[in-house]
Amino acid sequence: xxxxxxxxxxxxxxxxxxxxxxxxxxxxxxxxxxxxxxxxxxxxxxxxxxxxxxxxxxxxxxxxxxxxxxxxxxxxxxxxxxxxxxxxxxxxxxxxxxxxxxxxxxxxxxxxxxxxxxxxxxxxxxxxxxxxxxxxxxxxxxxxxxxxxxxxxxxxxxxxxxxxxxxxxxxxxxxxxxxxxxxxxxxxxxxxxxxxxxxxxxxxxxxxxxxxxxxxxxxxxxxxxx
Amino acid sequence: xxxxxxxxxxxxxxxxxxxxxxxxxxxxxxxxxxxxxxxxxxxxxxxxxxxxxxxxxxxxxxxxxxxxxxxxxxxxxxxxxxxxxxxxxxxxxxxxxxxxxxxxxxxxxxxxxxxxxxxxxxxxxxxxxxxxxxxxxxxxxxxxxxxxxxxxxxxxxxxxxxxxxxxxxxxxxxxxxxxxxxxxxxxxxxxxxxxxxxxxxxxxxxxxxxxxxxxxxxxxxxxxxx
Amino acid sequence: xxxxxxxxxxxxxxxxxxxxxxxxxxxxxxxxxxxxxxxxxxxxxxxxxxxxxxxxxxxxxxxxxxxxxxxxxxxxxxxxxxxxxxxxxxxxxxxxxxxxxxxxxxxxxxxxxxxxxxxxxxxxxxxxxxxxxxxxxxxxxxxxxxxxxxxxxxxxxxxxxxxxxxxxxxxxxxxxxxxxxxxxxxxxxxxxxxxxxxxxxxxxxxxxxxxxxxxxxxxxxxxxxx
Amino acid sequence: xxxxxxxxxxxxxxxxxxxxxxxxxxxxxxxxxxxxxxxxxxxxxxxxxxxxxxxxxxxxxxxxxxxxxxxxxxxxxxxxxxxxxxxxxxxxxxxxxxxxxxxxxxxxxxxxxxxxxxxxxxxxxxxxxxxxxxxxxxxxxxxxxxxxxxxxxxxxxxxxxxxxxxxxxxxxxxxxxxxxxxxxxxxxxxxxxxxxxxxxxxxxxxxxxxxxxxxxxxxxxxxxxx
DNA sequence: AATGAATGAGTGTTCATTCAT
DNA sequence: TATGAATGAACACTCATTCAT
Numbered sequence: 001x002x003x004x005x006x007x008x009x010x011x012x013x014x015x016x017x018x019x020x021x022x023x024x025x026x027x028x029x030x031x032x033x034x035x036x037x038x039x040x041x042x043x044x045x046x047x048x049x050x051x052x053x054x055x056x057x058x059x060x061x062x063x064x065x066x067x068x069x070x071x072x073x074x075x076x077x078x079x080x081x082x083x084x085x086x087x088x089x090x091x092x093x094x095x096x097x098x099x100x101x102x103x104x105x106x107x108x109x110x111x112x113x114x115x116x117x118x119x120x121x122x123x124x125x126x127x128x129x130x131x132x133x134x135x136x137x138x139x140x141x142x143x144x145x146x147x148x149x150x151x152x153x154x155x156x157x158x159x160x161x162x163x164x165x166x167x168x169x170x171x172x173x174x175x176x177x178x179x180x181x182x183x184x185x186x187x188x189x190x191x192x193x194x195x196x197x198x199x200x201x202x203x204x205x206x207x208x209x210x211x212x213x214x215x216x217x218x219x220x221x222x223x224x225x226x
Numbered sequence: 227x228x229x230x231x232x233x234x235x236x237x238x239x240x241x242x243x244x245x246x247x248x249x250x251x252x253x254x255x256x257x258x259x260x261x262x263x264x265x266x267x268x269x270x271x272x273x274x275x276x277x278x279x280x281x282x283x284x285x286x287x288x289x290x291x292x293x294x295x296x297x298x299x300x301x302x303x304x305x306x307x308x309x310x311x312x313x314x315x316x317x318x319x320x321x322x323x324x325x326x327x328x329x330x331x332x333x334x335x336x337x338x339x340x341x342x343x344x345x346x347x348x349x350x351x352x353x354x355x356x357x358x359x360x361x362x363x364x365x366x367x368x369x370x371x372x373x374x375x376x377x378x379x380x381x382x383x384x385x386x387x388x389x390x391x392x393x394x395x396x397x398x399x400x401x402x403x404x405x406x407x408x409x410x411x412x413x414x415x416x417x418x419x420x421x422x423x424x425x426x427x428x429x430x431x432x433x434x435x436x437x438x439x440x441x442x443x444x445x446x447x448x449x450x451x452x
Numbered sequence: 453x454x455x456x457x458x459x460x461x462x463x464x465x466x467x468x469x470x471x472x473x474x475x476x477x478x479x480x481x482x483x484x485x486x487x488x489x490x491x492x493x494x495x496x497x498x499x500x501x502x503x504x505x506x507x508x509x510x511x512x513x514x515x516x517x518x519x520x521x522x523x524x525x526x527x528x529x530x531x532x533x534x535x536x537x538x539x540x541x542x543x544x545x546x547x548x549x550x551x552x553x554x555x556x557x558x559x560x561x562x563x564x565x566x567x568x569x570x571x572x573x574x575x576x577x578x579x580x581x582x583x584x585x586x587x588x589x590x591x592x593x594x595x596x597x598x599x600x601x602x603x604x605x606x607x608x609x610x611x612x613x614x615x616x617x618x619x620x621x622x623x624x625x626x627x628x629x630x631x632x633x634x635x636x637x638x639x640x641x642x643x644x645x646x647x648x649x650x651x652x653x654x655x656x657x658x659x660x661x662x663x664x665x666x667x668x669x670x671x672x673x674x675x676x677x678x
Numbered sequence: 679x680x681x682x683x684x685x686x687x688x689x690x691x692x693x694x695x696x697x698x699x700x701x702x703x704x705x706x707x708x709x710x711x712x713x714x715x716x717x718x719x720x721x722x723x724x725x726x727x728x729x730x731x732x733x734x735x736x737x738x739x740x741x742x743x744x745x746x747x748x749x750x751x752x753x754x755x756x757x758x759x760x761x762x763x764x765x766x767x768x769x770x771x772x773x774x775x776x777x778x779x780x781x782x783x784x785x786x787x788x789x790x791x792x793x794x795x796x797x798x799x800x801x802x803x804x805x806x807x808x809x810x811x812x813x814x815x816x817x818x819x820x821x822x823x824x825x826x827x828x829x830x831x832x833x834x835x836x837x838x839x840x841x842x843x844x845x846x847x848x849x850x851x852x853x854x855x856x857x858x859x860x861x862x863x864x865x866x867x868x869x870x871x872x873x874x875x876x877x878x879x880x881x882x883x884x885x886x887x888x889x890x891x892x893x894x895x896x897x898x899x900x901x902x903x904x
Numbered sequence: 905a906a907t908g909a910a911t912g913a914g915t916g917t918t919c920a921t922t923c924a925t
Numbered sequence: 926t927a928t929g930a931a932t933g934a935a936c937a938c939t940c941a942t943t944c945a946t
Binding site for chain 2: 038040117120121124125135139159160161162164165166168169172173175176179180182183184187188193196197199200201203204205208219
């Protein structure tokens with residue numbers, strides 16, 4: 001009785017917090033299962049058990065299985081959209097910023113290995129709205145790369161280049177670390193991969209006259225290795 | 227009388243041909259459905275109906291749904307593994323051969339749009355053997371690119387570069403035309419995309435001293451948007 | 453308020469009871485159908501309909517059709533393992549106890565006619581564990597007969613005899629009332645059959661010197677057909 | 679041409695023989711499979727493969743699967759109906775003939791182990807006519823026992839007994855060697871089993887005054903073993 | 905807010921049977 | 926006779942979703 005009255009606002013906040021925690025608990029459980037099996041092979045019953053709740057409870061937070069899948073994927077992408085920019089804040093020099101952004105992106109992909117695969121595998125099961133949310137989130141993760149590119153272009157450090165296409169090339173380089181990990185894992189370490197891709201990316205973009213200035217960002221400057 | 231004897235081989239050949247046609251008919255029907263809905267949302271009943279045969283007949287040619295899915299994906303990749311090399315036969319000059327291979331690859335991806343997406347979406351439902359088959363087929367499609375790169379490197383036309391990594395970057399450029407088509411389709415035509423990627427790829431690899439020689443392979447070097 | 457706390461155990465008990473009732477409901481329905489058609493000709497759908505529940509619900513209580521079949525058979529045998537001993541409690545004299553046990557056994561077989569046939573027909577579809585459960589249950593039903601035999605042997609009322617083999621002969625006499633009912637039903641009533649078998653069993657076992665003492669357990673010693 | 683005309687009769691006979699061989703080939707193949715798996719778990723395709731013929735050919739000789747199953751069971755029973763009497767021909771003395779018949783019966787059951795189980799498991803899948811055929815065949819196998827009993831009764835060697843019931847008891851003794859083999863195999867050899875059952879059967883039937891005369895047919899005459 | 909028993913449409917798979925060759 | 930490709934109805938089993946408690 002007393003609680004109901006003078007604690008309305010705190011109560012609402014607490015409720016929202018509890019609700020968010022539940023949602024996180026559920027998407028985490030779902031993600032854990034979906035990463036090894038694919039969303040279609042994960043039943044709501046299994047998610048409930050993994051999360052330690054009842055089936056019915058999931059439906060209090062997600063209207064359908066599709067919504068739950070969307071929740072999982074959007075969760076992964078949102079996390080990436082936060083962590084990629086965070087990893088590239090303090091660098092001033094646009095070229096070093098670009099290299100830094102690409103490195104950060106690849107490292108985040110490495111952390112989110114399964115999450116990235118998930119987006120490629122499961123998106124198509126979503127409705128139009130969910131699909132759009134995912135596309136938006138992906139574009140957001142590419143922003144730091146594109147921003148660094150634009151700055152470098154503004155300062156005439158790089159050749160004129162289609163920023164959109166090249167930006168997505170860089171994004172694919174990062175995603176490829178997850179998508180083609182089965183191929184690279186045998187003879188390429190994460191650090192090798194990052195160094196090679198930075199080297200390739202800068203080779204493609206940087207004007208030749210600045211090459212010496214950023215020589216440390218290139219692999220193997222004198223002789224080829226293969 | 228005589229037919230019974232010397233017609234054994236033709237008979238076997240005819241049977242093999244009929245069998246191959248059936249398999250093609252079935253994987254084609256399955257592919258058509260799976261491309262729009264994802265393999266898990268396509269029932270064997272639906273495939274049977276699409277192919278105009280009975281359910282039981284599918285099981286005469288594919289032991290399980292998983293085998294059918296494998297058949298579809300391997301079919302797509304095999305076709306790519308044939309058509310990409312075919313598109314790069316007659317070119318002598320390694321740089322032009324590289325450009326030609328990349329162009330051909332992107333165009334084949336454009337033709338096989340849905341098939342490429344299928345590979346990324348459905349592979350994980352396969353058993354170890356099937357997965358390996360797909361990986362092998364993919365590596366085969368990358369071969370023409372890698373070969374052209376090696377030749378160019380041998381002739382010192384390009385900078386030293388990790389051929390494996392760069393080769394897969396090119397493969398990803400091609401795949402990206404399918405994977406990120408939702409992004410590019412608004413303001414990039416296929417020809418634009420090809421031109422830009424060739425330009426970017428050669429910028430990354432070609433030694434500066436040869437740039438003039440292959441100026442026609444670069445997009446607008448002097449003036450460009452932005 | 454108080455209910456929440458001290459009602460935990462009653463709640464569990466109630467659930468167990470409900471569960472047991474469901475299991476009984478399902479095995480009963482299954483038994484009814486299987487007795488006339490054989491387990492393989494009874495579909496889970498048919499069982500569901502007969503029981504008035506949904507297919508899915510059966511799978512909440514039985515992991516597979518095989519488990520359901522096992523449940524039915526074990527149910528029948530367990531009932532027999534209870535009712536045969538119950539029918540022979542109060543008799544002191546080992547010979548009369550033996551006769552009584554055989555009579556009770558045959559009468560229970562008569563009640564469980566279909567159930568006995570089921571055991572012979574369906575056991576082989578079970579896994580090793582289920583098969584063992586059934587064998588154990590059968591051996592348990594034979595116990596009252598064997599016990600009576602041992603007592604009679606201890607008191608030198610019967611000739612030395614292999615108790616195991618003779619015990620199973622008696623069990624087969626009982627089972628035969630179900631197995632060969634098609635043969636006996638034309639000219640033998642249940643009571644005739646019981647009397648004849650008791651007479652035969654005692655003739656085989658009882659020492660001649662005690663024959664007069666149990667004369668009432670023999671059929672017509674002096675005059676009989678043929 | 680010439681063959682067609684003057685060889686009509688031999689041709690028909692040859693055809694009949696070929697047909698009988700085919701039927702035997704098919705029921706043998708079916709029996710081999712059904713014994714380990716139960717008729718319902720054996721497909722016509724599997725029978726065809728086991729027999730080394732096509733599915734269609736089976737339908738030229740058996741109108742349906744049910745007919746094939748009937749063919750198998752009747753085949754087994756017919757063989758038994760031939761071999762049991764054959765094993766008891768030359769014995770004159772009715773008591774020894776009875777013992778001999780029971781022994782032969784048990785030995786034939788031992789040979790036809792799987793076949794006997796088959797009759798109990800599969801008969802119920804047959805139509806009325808097939809069921810009758812099986813019952814008739816079974817009754818025929820019991821005949822030698824019943825005949826020996828009648829002769830012994832005529833010569834007053836055995837007590838008055840219901841020949842029908844007792845005859846079937848003996849048949850069940852024999853069948854039990856197959857039906858309850860899982861129970862006996864651990865501590866009873868075939869020869870033990872035969873000796874025990876003969877002893878029990880004669881104890882039940884033989885008049886006490888003739889016991890000495892056939893003492894060799896009883897196990898353990900002086901003291902009990904168990 | 906939370907449970908979990910219950911539903912029932914939908915799926916992959918099998919197999920008796922047919923029939924063109 | 927003999928083949929075996931083709932059929933399609935039937936089945937065991939799953940799982941998203943609901944709802945009484």
